[in-house]
Amino acid sequence: MMEKNFKAKKVEKRIYKLWEKSGYLKAKPNDKKEPFSIIMPPPNANGPLHIGHAVFVSLQDILIRYQRMLGKEVLWLPGFDHAGFETQVVFEKELAKEGKTRFDFDKETFRKMLLKFCQKHKKIAKKQLKVLGASCDWSKEKFTLQKSLVEKVYDTFITLFKDGLIYRGERIVNWCTFHGTSLSDLEVVYENRKGKLYYIKYPLKDSGFIEVATTRPETMLGDTAIAVNPEDERYKNLINKIAILPILNRELRIIQDKRVDKEFGTGAVKITPAHDPLDFEVALDHNLEKIKVIGEDGKMLETAGKEFAGLTTLECREKLLEILEKENLIDKIEDYNLKIGVCYKCKNPIEPILSKQWFIKMKPLAKEAIKVVKKKEIIFFPSYFKKIYFHWLNNIKDWNISRQIVWGIEMPIYECQNLKDKIEFPYFVSKKKPKNCPLCKKCNPKKIEDVFDTWFSSSQWPYITLGYPNSKDFKYFYPTSVMETGKDILFFWVARMIMMGFYITKKPPFKKVILHGMVRDKDKQKMSKSKGNVIDPLAVIKDFGADSLRFALIFSQDLGQDPVLSEEKIKSQRNFINKIWNASRFILTKEKLPQKISENDFKKIKLTKADKMILKELNRAIKFTTKYLDNFKFHLAAQYLRKSFWHIFCDLYIEKAKIQLKNKKLENNTKKILLFSLITYLKLLHPFLPFITEEIYQKLAIKNKKDFLMVENWPEPISF
RNA sequence: GGACGGUUAGCUCAGGGGAAGAGCGUCUCGUUUACACCGAGAAGGUCGCAGGUUCAAAUCCUGCACCGUCCACCA
Numbered sequence: 106m107m108e109k110n111f112k113a114k115k116v117e118k119r120i121y122k123l124w125e126k127s128g129y130l131k132a133k134p135n136d137k138k139e140p141f142s143i144i145m146p147p148p149n150a151n152g153p154l155h156i157g158h159a160v161f162v163s164l165q166d167i168l169i170r171y172q173r174m175l176g177k178e179v180l181w182l183p184g185f186d187h188a189g190f191e192t193q194v195v196f197e198k199e200l201a202k203e204g205k206t207r208f209d210f211d212k213e214t215f216r217k218m219l220l221k222f223c224q225k226h227k228k229i230a231k232k233q234l235k236v237l238g239a240s241c242d243w244s245k246e247k248f249t250l251q252k253s254l255v256e257k258v259y260d261t262f263i264t265l266f267k268d269g270l271i272y273r274g275e276r277i278v279n280w281c282t283f284h285g286t287s288l289s290d291l292e293v294v295y296e297n298r299k300g301k302l303y304y305i306k307y308p309l310k311d312s313g314f315i316e317v318a319t320t321r322p323e324t325m326l327g328d329t330a331i332a333v334n335p336e337d338e339r340y341k342n343l344i345n346k347i348a349i350l351p352i353l354n355r356e357l358r359i360i361q362d363k364r365v366d367k368e369f370g371t372g373a374v375k376i377t378p379a380h381d382p383l384d385f386e387v388a389l390d391h392n393l394e395k396i397k398v399i400g401e402d403g404k405m406l407e408t409a410g411k412e413f414a415g416l417t418t419l420e421c422r423e424k425l426l427e428i429l430e431k432e433n434l435i436d437k438i439e440d441y442n443l444k445i446g447v448c449y450k451c452k453n454p455i456e457p458i459l460s461k462q463w464f465i466k467m468k469p470l471a472k473e474a475i476k477v478v479k480k481k482e483i484i485f486f487p488s489y490f491k492k493i494y495f496h497w498l499n500n501i502k503d504w505n506i507s508r509q510i511v512w513g514i515e516m517p518i519y520e521c522q523n524l525k526d527k528i529e530f531p532y533f534v535s536k537k538k539p540k541n542c543p544l545c546k547k548c549n550p551k552k553i554e555d556v557f558d559t560w561f562s563s564s565q566w567p568y569i570t571l572g573y574p575n576s577k578d579f580k581y582f583y584p585t586s587v588m589e590t591g592k593d594i595l596f597f598w599v600a601r602m603i604m605m606g607f608y609i610t611k612k613p614p615f616k617k618v619i620l621h622g623m624v625r626d627k628d629k630q631k632m633s634k635s636k637g638n639v640i641d642p643l644a645v646i647k648d649f650g651a652d653s654l655r656f657a658l659i660f661s662q663d664l665g666q667d668p669v670l671s672e673e674k675i676k677s678q679r680n681f682i683n684k685i686w687n688a689s690r691f692i693l694t695k696e697k698l699p700q701k702i703s704e705n706d707f708k709k710i711k712l713t714k715a716d717k718m719i720l721k722e723l724n725r726a727i728k729f730t731t732k733y734l735d736n737f738k739f740h741l742a743a744q745y746l747r748k749s750f751w752h753i754f755c756d757l758y759i760e761k762a763k764i765q766l767k768n769k770k771l772e773n774n775t776k777k778i779l780l781f782s783l784i785t786y787l788k789l790l791h792p793f794l795p796f797i798t799e800e801i802y803q804k805l806a807i808k809n810k811k812d813f814l815m816v817e818n819w820p821e822p823i824s825f
Numbered sequence: 826g827g828a829c830g831g832u833u834a835g836c837u838c839a840g841g842g843g844a845a846g847a848g849c850g851u852c853u854c855g856u857u858u859a860c861a862c863c864g865a866g867a868a869g870g871u872c873g874c875a876g877g878u879u880c881a882a883a884u885c886c887u888g889c890a891c892c893g894u895c896c897a898c899c900a
Contacts, residue, residue, distance in 0.1 A: 110862075295897095302900090319900060332900095366899055374900050383898040444899095489829060493895070496828070500896085592894090622830095622894095627837080629893080660848090661838055666830075667893085669837065677848060680862040691859030744839065744847070756864075763858060 107694065107804070111686035113650025113679075117796040121235050124799075125243070129173075129816050132180035132242050134581035141172040142180040142582035144567045144615075145241060146590045146598070147249065149188035150223040151195045154233040156624045156632060156658075157591060159642040160668065162237040163655040164621060164739060165589050169240055170792035171734050172586075174819040180582050181240065182570055184247035185227045189513035189559035190292075194284070194450050196222055196512075212511055219512045220250070233643060238651050238795050240815065245578075247570045249562050250514070257569040258562045259517045259536045261609055266534045270466045273532065277382040278505055280458040281448040282403030286509040287462050289558060290502060291597055293446040293455050302441035303426070304371065306434045307331065307357065310347040315340075315359065316436055318370025320443050322429070323422040325350065326409040327398035328357055330376040332387055335361040337372050351434050352425070353410055362387050379459040397459050418456075463507040463516065463555065470604040471498040477613050483603060486619045486737045487665040490595060497596050504601075506558045513556030522548040564601035567614035574610070588615040592622060592665060619737055622667035624658070629669060640670055652794040653679040659739045659793070660747075681747055682797050685790070688755050689801045692779045695766075699777050701808050702784065707825035710774050715761035717825070719778060722753050723785050724822035730789050731819070743793055750786050758782065780807070788820050 124130060134140070143165050148158055165181065173179040196219055197207055207215055227248065234241070247254060265271050278287040303322050306314040315331060328350050333340040340359070348357045357376075364383060365374050378388030378395035388395055398409040405413045405421045413421045429435050446455040475498050477483055478491060485491045507516060517534050521544040524531040533543050533550070542550045562569075567588070571579040584606075590599065599618055606614030625631055626638040633639065645654050656678040662668045692698075707720060726749045733742035758779075765775040784805070791798040791814050802814035811817050 107859090109860075317900085321900085324900095364898085369899050377900090381898080381900075383900075386898085487830095493829065496896070595895090663839080666838095671837080673849065674837075676862080680860095683862045684860065687860035687863085689859085694859080740839075748847070755860085759859080760857090760864085766858075 107690040111683055111797055113652065114647060116800045117651055120796050120799050121238065124240060124815060127813055129813060130240055130242050131244055132178060134577045135178045138176065138178040140582050141177040142585040143169060143587050143589065144570055144585055145181060145183045147184035147186040148230050149191055150185040150227040150230060151188055151192040152226060154230055154642060156640050156642050156670065159237055159654060160621055160624060160658050161589060162234060162239045163658045166239055167739060167792040168587060170795060170815065173815065174788065174817055176818065180242055182245050183234065183241040183243065184570060185230060186559065186563065187223050187250045189556060190508060190510055192219065192223060193510050193512040207511065215511050236643065236646055236651060254569050255514055256536065257573065258514055258565060261565050261605065262517060263534050264609065265465060270469065272464055273461060274464050275459060275461045277385045277457045278460045278462050279446065280401060280456045280460065281451065281453060282456050283448060283451045283453040285401065287460060287505055288448065289505050292449050294449045295444045296447050297442055298445045300441050300443040302370065302439045304436040305429060306436055307348040307351060310349055315343060315348050315373055316371045317373045317375045319375055320441060322425055323418050324377040324380045325375055326353060326413065327377045327379050327396045328375045329378055329394045329396060330391065331357050331359045332362045332365050332374045332376050333359065333372060334365040334367045335363055337367045339372060351432065352428060360391050380457050382457055395459055399456060399458060401458065403456055462505045464503040464505055467501045467503050470608055471501045473607050474498055474600060474604040477603065477607055483613045483615065484617050486617060490592065490620050494595060494600060497600060506561045507555040508558055509555060513559060514562055516553055516555050516557055518553045519550035520553060521545050521550050560597055560601060563598055564605040567602060567606055568610050584612050585615040587617045587619060589619040592620040595620060620665055622665055625667050625669050627669060627671035645675055649675050649679040650682065652682050652796050656743060656793055660743045661740060663740055664737055681751065682794060684751055684755060685797055688759060689783060691759065692783050693804055695776060698780060698806065702777060702781050703809065704823040706777060707823065712825065713765060713771065715758055716778050719754060719758040719782055720825050722749060723782055726789060727820050727822050746790055754782055754786065785820050787814060788817050
């Protein structure tokens, strides 16, 4: 017996268990079938799923279920990410609530605590993916820290190392003084902040002054030159003259460099090689000394002068300005809007600091990654992301992959203790600690403390999770069919996967890239915890069911646009689901329904006008849904199906059918068509609304059906 | 400073050279073999602005405006 309303909560849980038990979620290489594979973007194992996860599950599950019904051998491989920096930040916040910090624990203890934390959240997230209806193969679940994967990550690193693509460089890096680590360029965000532009006079050795403008006076303590544009007439006669750095009295040569903008400030720039990326480059070209005056803790070093050592940069600035003022060396101070780089997590200003870090040379990798997309071996949906991708790769800089945090995969690099101060590069790579140091043959080499940027392991995700190079899964499912993820991680993840995947496996890691937007609230605001406008997917599911949420998420917007979600929208889709339920109830509660139904039945029987109308509509629905799904136009498919089912099938045909059922001659045929239509719609709707469609399918009392709708054949247009 | 999206009914958005569409909201009517989480019907839009191409433009082209996003070393 069917209840009056569809009880999503109860049914969905039961149905998922049935799917799991059925074994149909599992993928096995099968040469008789065409493969279709998606590697799931692994959720961070550091908190419950958010609405963004619901978006990717909706889209990917649609593709997976559609392809499964098309008869392909389908793999959707789930996994979870230890998410190094992200997780450490979340975890430290939790610790702070108990009044503790990471410094209260030794490294090993802290790591154990974090692992426990991840494992706890992995379990929760897994349960939640099931609640969302993700039809993935749990037998192949992966975790970024599992031994077998870490081994592969090391293999990749060692390959890159041997190929000369890894180097240890002293560069200006983005240093977060709050978190005590370097960050990649992508982990720095820029904010507009009010600041000042200080015009400071540096005395010339001979006589007179040269004036420079700076937003950060305290960095002047690290100045080692002054630069002007070669074409700047004002300074022609000062080239190669010597200026004196105030307070420290260091001699600074006035040099020419075309990177200097004549129009800005005074046209003369103080050069601080150890604390500014551009100055660093200038210094390299002109062979200038690099004096580090700010330390990793954000405080001034001894090199800044005794009176400043130990002060924070801001304290130093104030004291410095006071002195300069006294000495009459400040010409003027202007208000200035500056863009300041801040840590994307804590929003504290990033300190550009000269530091030794491990880098990957990106240019060679980027070249291939560009080529593979140009050759259309990888296709982007929507296609305009291709341009953004090219632009980034064409301007790519080397990637700093070493992090000075605790949580992450340790870098497999060792330092020879005998040679560490004697040779320039006392390092070697090794997956395991060797008994004998390969460099000096004597010492007990020390593993370096750094861990990998999490994205370094993530960049290898598709091929390492499939068991590159020898597993059956890798050979059968790689390159994967589709990579579907958020547009916000196009550079962080997608571009890097293409580079690494292609470099290591010589094949693109996936054939198609699908990018979705970021969910916004009904005022089009980004959802964030601090704004308090987040929609918790699990809470919504409790009220309206996973099907409603999934349909609402994909219904409105084209791919790549930011979906706008509100309770109203979810409710509206819940109503649609209830409509499906009730139309089914109307049909399935009829007595003496046909026991068997096939698409050939309608060639033989006499059809009324209404019968023909709905059969034609079914054919159209099949055609459009298939076309839209093949082109990743999920919203159009959903919109079409809703309209077709509700306003054509229910409002027109079922209403007509009520009359036809009263006519003894038409009664049986009408039942047949009602049932056939319903089954067809269930199949078409199943990728979008897996739970309710499966539940109704399970209630069908016909003989020629499969045990699950999930593995039914995708419908094709019929002739009648 | 560059690039990429968007601008269509009160609201949220589809559509994309040949008679302006949906959902929600509003109004009127309706207890009918499922569904009020429903049905029948109605009102409501010079498709951001200005040019151009075309027999025909919301749709293609050019420019502009506004909103949003990303990228970039102006000290």
